[in-house]
Structures are given as structure tokens and as C-alpha cells.
Amino acid sequence: MSNNVNWSELHADVLQLILERLNIVTYVGARTVCKNWYAVCKRITSVQDKSPWLIIFPAGRPKCGSCLVLDFHTFRLTGKYKFYRLHNLGNDFSSHRCIATCGGWLLMFDLRSSLYVVNVFTRERIDLPPLESDPGRLRVERRPDTNFIINKSSVTTRNAINKTNAVLWVDERTKRYIVVWSIGLWYMMYTRSGFDSWREIPTREGPENLHGCQGIAYKDNKLYVLSRQNQIRILDFSQELPLALPNNVEENPFTNEKPWRVKIGVTASENVLMVKNRLNKILKILKMDSGRTSWDTVESLEGEAWIMDLGVTIPAVNGINPNSIYYSKDKYAYWGEVSTQELKKALDVDLNRNFSYARWFIPSLREL
Structure with missing residues (x-):
């Protein structure tokens, strides 16, 4: 069999099946390979990773228009960090x-x-x-x-x-x-x-x-x-x-408790969540009951994961742990499970002076 394969002439249906299985960053790169690949990409309505990624922002260096992204799900499977660099975001992006x-x-x-x-x-x-x-x-x-x-x-x-x-x-x-x-x-x-x-x-x-x-x-x-x-x-x-x-x-569930950091979120079924936490510990998670009259302590997120940076929960699919929480604060990114009430460090940006902070996000791209 000849090794001289012209990948630009790969059958469109086969190429589409391949492109639809790429992570979003690799997919974006594939769009620029040739006109044929770009045309097949236009047949794909949208691309979205269903698991949370980390986006890591540069320190305030002059004319630095790039950032890094990390597929956290792949890291958890392999134990190895795989960073992708996104370029051309503007000379002042780092500031x-x-x-x-x-x-x-x-x-x-x-x-x-x-x-x-x-x-x-x-x-x-x-x-x-x-x-x-x-x-x-x-x-x-x-x-x-x-x-x-x-x-x-x-x-x-x-x-x-x-x-x-x-x-x-x-x-x-x-x-x-x-x-x-x-x-x-x-x-x-x-x-x-x-x-x-x-x-x-x-x-x-x-x-x-x-x-x-x-x-x-x-x-x-x-x-x-x-x-x-x-x-x-x-x-x-x-x-x-x-x-x-x-x-x-109207009810304040923390009236008689210490004023630790409080955040809110909304589940897929539009239930309101409230969490009180310190930097690396979940102190209490509450959910508003269906009548919106009182707060109930949450023992489970019922098959969902809470991305606190986005304020919403997502279905726990593609290997995402159900009842998990993803949270970032400046140079630190954490994840953990409701059952343990502990947040583990997912990434310490402070270990690299070239970067200043990170956020969890769900990357997506819709073709025009």
C-alpha cells in the first residue's frame, strides 16, 4: 500500500466523522488545513466539549496576545497536562x-x-x-x-x-x-x-x-x-x-452563621443553588425547594456538575463525575465532590510566573 496519501482528498463523509470526534482546539486547527477540510467543517453545525476546560491567562507582559487552555478531562484520564496555546487575541490581551x-x-x-x-x-x-x-x-x-x-x-x-x-x-x-x-x-x-x-x-x-x-x-x-x-x-x-x-x-439561610463567601447557581431544571465555601472547602450547599419558600441541604446534585465560574450546572457526561464542583479563585483552580465537601487543587497557576489566573469554561464553536 502506498504511503503517499493525499489527506486533502479524503472522502467528505469520512473526514466529517473524524472531525466530529476531535476536541475543539484540534478541530479549530483542522479548519485551516486546506479548502476541502474547511468546506467539510462548514457542514458541521457546531462543536462543543461537554466537559469543563481551564483557560489560563498570561501575566501583564507587553504585546502578549495569547493564552493557554487545558482539557481537564483528558488530564484526569492520563495524569498528564496537555496545554494548547491560542494566539492573536490582541497585543493588549495580557493586560x-x-x-x-x-x-x-x-x-x-x-x-x-x-x-x-x-x-x-x-x-x-x-x-x-x-x-x-x-x-x-x-x-x-x-x-x-x-x-x-x-x-x-x-x-x-x-x-x-x-x-x-x-x-x-x-x-x-x-x-x-x-x-x-x-x-x-x-x-x-x-x-x-x-x-x-x-x-x-x-x-x-x-x-x-x-x-x-x-x-x-x-x-x-x-x-x-x-x-x-x-x-x-x-x-x-x-x-x-x-x-x-x-x-x-426572601429567606436568608445564613442569617445566624459566619459570613463566609457565598455563591449562587442554577441547575438544568432551574432550581436555585447557594453554596457557602472557603478557598478549598465546601461548607454547605443549599437548594431552594419547589415552592420557593425554604432552603434544603443538598446531599447530591442528581447527576449534574456545578461549574461555579459559570453559575450553572451541566449534565455529568463524558466521564465528568456526577455531584462534582469546579471552582476557581485567581491563581488557583479547584474541583471536588459534594459528598466529601473538599475541593482539590486542579491547577496552581502561581507555579509559573508567565500566567496570572485561570477560569473554568465550556468551550464551544458554531460554524457560520
Whole structure:
């Protein structure tokens, strides 16, 4: 048999079967091999890894427009780290901060206190309105030193990033998007496709009655806001303007307990979860009962895994451990199981000075 195989002429149906089995990073590379391979890729509607990956961001080095991604499922199977480098993300990429993800899309905060969305696989970029565009009660002014002023109070970019909660949703096909973010407890803003400005979501007054924001999650056109009092407010984003739903959750399950870090999440069946944790230990996981009147202690995630960076659970398929949790904090990435209440270190970014922090994400790509 001849070894001179012309892979560019491989039968399209056979090639498609091969391409559909590649991980997403290898698939993206395969798209660029030749015109025939690219044409077959266009027959594949979308590619999505069903297990969580880690995206590792570079330290603030000049003109560094790349990052690394790690297939954590493969690492767990083989015990060996397999990193992939994604290039051409912009010369200033290393000095910007990722504050939310959606598939292959990243919500980035740059040093000029602006936000934009970029796809790490296609390099598409969506520039969001400037922060000072908000026409309402929230006044944002930009300063020459890269800090900005909110309602006459000076906020440094670093403090804003450290106190920011954000969610991003992007439709892979139409590129329609929704972005919600908060600075600290009291300021929440949102924008979406077609808007030329940011708009405020009141947190201290109005029908939303949020009483501050210390965490947010987004699923199926609903924004779940964790208030300062550990109560849940739900806003419907199915229309142009968000609407506060009447079935908000009033009870605070941690009233008489120490104020450890609290996060929220939403399951596939839209049950609201709340977890109290320290850096490497899960202290308690609660789930709102079906009547939204009380919280029940969670012993099992019922065949799902909770990606805390995304605020949602995913089905435990393709080797993902059911009842597992994936969590990151700056230079550390953790995973663990609900039954043990322990979080194991998945990656220590601090071991390499070329990188600054990591996030869990579920990579996906839709062909045009």
C-alpha cells in the first residue's frame, strides 16, 4: 500500500466523522488545513466539549496576545497536562481581565475601564458601549490615570475588577448578546445587542428591591441576583427591559452563621443553588425547594456538575463525575465532590510566573 496519501482528498463523509470526534482546539486547527477540510467543517453545525476546560491567562507582559487552555478531562484520564496555546487575541490581551465567559466568548475588562467581548477561537470581537454612556442615575466618568469615577466616588480599575460580578450570554449563530455586571454591592449595569449605552439596574430602590448584589447567574433569559442579605431576586430578560419576577426568594439561610463567601447557581431544571465555601472547602450547599419558600441541604446534585465560574450546572457526561464542583479563585483552580465537601487543587497557576489566573469554561464553536 502506498504511503503517499493525499489527506486533502479524503472522502467528505469520512473526514466529517473524524472531525466530529476531535476536541475543539484540534478541530479549530483542522479548519485551516486546506479548502476541502474547511468546506467539510462548514457542514458541521457546531462543536462543543461537554466537559469543563481551564483557560489560563498570561501575566501583564507587553504585546502578549495569547493564552493557554487545558482539557481537564483528558488530564484526569492520563495524569498528564496537555496545554494548547491560542494566539492573536490582541497585543493588549495580557493586560486585560476576563470577568465572564460563554462558550468560546470572553467578557474582558481593559485598563481603560472599558469592556469588550472576544471569541478565543475565531478572534471575533464585540466592542461594548463606553461605561460613561449610561443615561440614568449612575454617573460614570473616565480619568486619565485609567481609574474612573462612579457617582463622584473614585474607583481604581484593580478594585473594580476585584469587586466585579458579571454574566455573559452570546447566541453563537446570530451573535446577539447580553452583558450584566456589578461593581461592589450597589452598582449593576447591563447592555445588550442594539443598545448604544449601558443601563442601570437599581439595587437600592424600585420594584427589583435587590438591596445590593454580591453574586449573579444567568440561564434561559433569567438573571438570578444574590442580594447583600443572601436573598435571591429573579429578573426576566426575555424582553428589551428586564422585569422583576414576583417569585423572588426572601429567606436568608445564613442569617445566624459566619459570613463566609457565598455563591449562587442554577441547575438544568432551574432550581436555585447557594453554596457557602472557603478557598478549598465546601461548607454547605443549599437548594431552594419547589415552592420557593425554604432552603434544603443538598446531599447530591442528581447527576449534574456545578461549574461555579459559570453559575450553572451541566449534565455529568463524558466521564465528568456526577455531584462534582469546579471552582476557581485567581491563581488557583479547584474541583471536588459534594459528598466529601473538599475541593482539590486542579491547577496552581502561581507555579509559573508567565500566567496570572485561570477560569473554568465550556468551550464551544458554531460554524457560520
